[in-house]
Amino acid sequence: METAVIGFPRIGTLRELKFASEKYFRKEITPEELLQTAKILRKTHWDTQKSAGIDYISCNDFSYYDMMLDTAVLFSIIPKRYKALGLSELDTYFAMARGYQGASGDVKALAMKKWFNTNYHYIVPEVEDDTCIRLSGNKLWEEYVEAKSLGIETKPVVIGAYTLLKLCRYTGENCCADYIDPVISAYGDLLKKCQEYKIPWIQFDEPALVQDMDREDMALFHKIYDALLACASNSRILLQTYFGDIRDIYTDVIQMPFAGIGLDLIEGKETYHLIEKYGFPRDTMLFAGLVNGKNIWKNHYDKTLRVLEALREKGIQTVLSTSCSLLHVPYTLKHERALSSEYLSYFSFAQEKLTELGELKDLAECEAYHLEAAYQNNQQLFAKKRDCEKKEVKQRLSLVTADDYVRLPSRIQRQERQKKVLMLPELPTTTIGSFPQTKDVKANRSAYRQRKISEKEYVAFNREKIAQCVAWQEEIGLDVLVHGEYERNDMVEYFGESLGGFLFTEKAWVQSYGTRCVKPPVIWGDIYREKPITVEWSVYAQSLTKKWMKGMLTGPVTIFNWSFPREDISIKESILQIALAIRDEVLDLEKNGIQIIQIDEAALREKLPLRKSDWQKEYLDFVIPAFRLTHSGVKPETQIHTHMCYSEFTDIISAIDDMDADVITFEASRSDLQILDCLREHDFETEVGAGVYDIHAPRVPSVEEIVAALRVMLSKIDQEKLWVNPDCGLKTRAMPETEESLKNLVAAAKQIRNELRE
Numbered sequence: 140m141e142t143a144v145i146g147f148p149r150i151g152t153l154r155e156l157k158f159a160s161e162k163y164f165r166k167e168i169t170p171e172e173l174l175q176t177a178k179i180l181r182k183t184h185w186d187t188q189k190s191a192g193i194d195y196i197s198c199n200d201f202s203y204y205d206m207m208l209d210t211a212v213l214f215s216i217i218p219k220r221y222k223a224l225g226l227s228e229l230d231t232y233f234a235m236a237r238g239y240q241g242a243s244g245d246v247k248a249l250a251m252k253k254w255f256n257t258n259y260h261y262i263v264p265e266v267e268d269d270t271c272i273r274l275s276g277n278k279l280w281e282e283y284v285e286a287k288s289l290g291i292e293t294k295p296v297v298i299g300a301y302t303l304l305k306l307c308r309y310t311g312e313n314c315c316a317d318y319i320d321p322v323i324s325a326y327g328d329l330l331k332k333c334q335e336y337k338i339p340w341i342q343f344d345e346p347a348l349v350q351d352m353d354r355e356d357m358a359l360f361h362k363i364y365d366a367l368l369a370c371a372s373n374s375r376i377l378l379q380t381y382f383g384d385i386r387d388i389y390t391d392v393i394q395m396p397f398a399g400i401g402l403d404l405i406e407g408k409e410t411y412h413l414i415e416k417y418g419f420p421r422d423t424m425l426f427a428g429l430v431n432g433k434n435i436w437k438n439h440y441d442k443t444l445r446v447l448e449a450l451r452e453k454g455i456q457t458v459l460s461t462s463c464s465l466l467h468v469p470y471t472l473k474h475e476r477a478l479s480s481e482y483l484s485y486f487s488f489a490q491e492k493l494t495e496l497g498e499l500k501d502l503a504e505c506e507a508y509h510l511e512a513a514y515q516n517n518q519q520l521f522a523k524k525r526d527c528e529k530k531e532v533k534q535r536l537s538l539v540t541a542d543d544y545v546r547l548p549s550r551i552q553r554q555e556r557q558k559k560v561l562m563l564p565e566l567p568t569t570t571i572g573s574f575p576q577t578k579d580v581k582a583n584r585s586a587y588r589q590r591k592i593s594e595k596e597y598v599a600f601n602r603e604k605i606a607q608c609v610a611w612q613e614e615i616g617l618d619v620l621v622h623g624e625y626e627r628n629d630m631v632e633y634f635g636e637s638l639g640g641f642l643f644t645e646k647a648w649v650q651s652y653g654t655r656c657v658k659p660p661v662i663w664g665d666i667y668r669e670k671p672i673t674v675e676w677s678v679y680a681q682s683l684t685k686k687w688m689k690g691m692l693t694g695p696v697t698i699f700n701w702s703f704p705r706e707d708i709s710i711k712e713s714i715l716q717i718a719l720a721i722r723d724e725v726l727d728l729e730k731n732g733i734q735i736i737q738i739d740e741a742a743l744r745e746k747l748p749l750r751k752s753d754w755q756k757e758y759l760d761f762v763i764p765a766f767r768l769t770h771s772g773v774k775p776e777t778q779i780h781t782h783m784c785y786s787e788f789t790d791i792i793s794a795i796d797d798m799d800a801d802v803i804t805f806e807a808s809r810s811d812l813q814i815l816d817c818l819r820e821h822d823f824e825t826e827v828g829a830g831v832y833d834i835h836a837p838r839v840p841s842v843e844e845i846v847a848a849l850r851v852m853l854s855k856i857d858q859e860k861l862w863v864n865p866d867c868g869l870k871t872r873a874m875p876e877t878e879e880s881l882k883n884l885v886a887a888a889k890q891i892r893n894e895l896r897e
């Protein structure tokens with residue numbers, strides 16, 4: 140049996156590519172130096188895979204920014220505004236990725252979107268009416284030759300034509316259908332060129348096949364691949380899918396002459412069933428995705444070997460592969476010094492997964508694998524009782540009743556009550572929570588972490604910051620104040636560190652977009668709250684002002700979605716455990732006099748299943764109640780807010796209303812405001828703060844601009860329901876622009892209030 144890897148992390152074990160790229164952006168190194176760093180990284184990554192004995196190693200899985208953007212460039216899908224800058228190829232590429240402001244012009248970056256159900260973001264290619272799609276790039280072949288000259292035969296990987304056509308934005312009159320023929324011919328040219336280079340295998344990544352497909356989609360798929368398979372001749376095409384199963388198109392796919400088909404047996408719930416029911420062609424190779432590319436737990440060898448055995452019994456030629464690209468897991472365990480070897484023995488990052496592939500391959504080829512050490516060690520690990528259970532948590536959860544998910548009285552009654560008690564002006568002004576994390580704030584935290592200052596000094600500094608922040612908010616006249624979140628860096632890290640059951644890594648970075656990486660905590664065991672987390676900060680902040688101080692928490696779904704989950708209990712159980720911990724915090728805040736509490740759910744949409752038919756049963760049916768569980772115990776006059784960092788929830792709008800928050804804030808300034816029409820159509824009950832300006836750029840919005848935005852909003856949202864706020868937290872901004880922007884925001888709200896009174 141052979142082994143394959145769909146794709147390997149490219150940022151480097153210690154984020155070398157990130158640091159080199161950022162130096163290049165700051166003009167501290169030359170393009171050649173950046174290219175050189177990249178070359179060394181590619182060599183390291185290929186060598187690592189080669190020495191682990193991987194048979195099918197990818198090339199062109201490297202990227203300076205994003206593989207979708209690479210594919211756009213490969214096919215000359217470059218909007219005119221970027222070409223017009225007249226920059227070098229590399230800088231045009233980065234201008235599309237990050238925007239450009241300088242001597243050659245001023246353009247924004249292309250849009251970015253979440254890559255299926257991951258926290259990776261891809262660049263959305265833009266196709267203009269006069270875009271001429273054709274093969275033009277060379278990167279794929281350069282990388283192939285580069286690997287070959289190092290003695291490594293690779294399979295180039297490219298995003299497939301179907302997924303590309305599905306994910307592009309068509310900015311003019313034309314639509315997807317108008318580009319099918321040019322796209323097919325461009326991919327045809329790609330295949331021809333691969334044949335000229337005598338490349339034996341080429342991998343087309345088609346994750347879009349795991350989403351719901353209608354007739355038109357299926358016809359599109361056929362049109363593309365019937366044509367491409369006809370001209371493949373000597374290059375063998377691997378149709379690679381991941382993040383789910385391909386139930387809609389499976390029976391078609393297995394009748395087409397692909398040399399290889401890659402299927403996900405981890406996230407693809409139906410994959411095995413499909414193979415059993417419809418069979419698999421004898422002369423096609425199955426790239427069986429059995430080593431999880433998304434999570435960090437060790438593979439359970441016994442389970443995997445059973446599947447491999449079953450596939451062999453069916454006479455299927457199997458290549459053992461990863462379930463998706465290893466891009467979504469950290470690089471290596473080697474740099475983790477703080478976690479005990481007991482903990483580490485359960486984990487497997489990208490490099491360790493290579494070892495797993497190798498061991499599994501050896502075991503699969505061995506008659507009596509039960510006797511092998513690798514198998515036995517793995518069995519022992521899984522037989523051992525992991526120290527992760529907490530009886531009290533399980534018991535408490537078992538006592539939760541249906542009533543605990545319901546807040547009483549009804550929202551309409553609460554809203555009336557809150558108006559009386561809170562006595563806020565019309566169109567109340569507020570912010571989302573964080574204030575700029577200025578250098579001094581970061582320095583204070585890092586000094587504390589490195590034990591250079593005492594806890595007392597750390598707290599004293601933050602209290603001083605809070606006092607300044609509160610005084611300033613009062614001075615400019617905001618209505619509902621915040622304490623500024625100076626004690627937090629990343630919100631999930633902050634809550635994870637304060638809750639029992641989480642583990643933290645030191646260097647386990649995963650690329651989120653471009654040069655940005657995140658370090659998700661690991662949910663190791665049952666989650667519980669040891670003691671109040673935010674109460675002291677909030678109570679202190681409230682003591683400084685007669686205005687309302689908003690308590691600030693992160694919700695259970697977001698904490699879960701931004702962590703590596705357990706595999707031994709259900710998502711539902713984990714999320715409910717976190718919900719109970721947050722519930723305790725909510726009740727403690729209330730008990731201590733905090734009457735407005737915001738529970739952020741920035742990542743609620745992230746793990747919404749890729750198939751619509753799974754949305755309710757496999758997600759919304761428990762995540763929405765979990766949110767309700769966090770706040771159902773508060774008094775009617777306590778006002779619950781939530782916040783989301785996007786506005787694409789028209790398709791789940793009823794679920795959002797069902798969270799039963801009193802107020803929701805979200806991003807509207809960058810979106811098309813379609814969401815606002817949708818609110819009225821659905822009799823959306825929750826009060827709404829549709830962010831009036833974009834905090835993602837330093838630009839200061841004028842009073843007139845905000846007034847205009849508010850007028851539009853008032854035409855779509857009842858005036859008693861409208862809040863005025865920026866579209867997200869201010870932590871990434873600097874102080875001067877924040878002050879100006881918020882002053883303008885308050886002035887705009889006042890102006891509108893006056894107009895309404897007239």
Ligand code: GLN
Pocket residue numbers: 571572573624630691739741782783784867868869870
């Ligand atoms: N309260 C958080 C903040 O203001 C919310 C951040 C977020 O939604 N990503 O920073």
Ligand code: ZN
Pocket residue numbers: 571741782783784785866867868
């Ligand atoms: Zn946000």
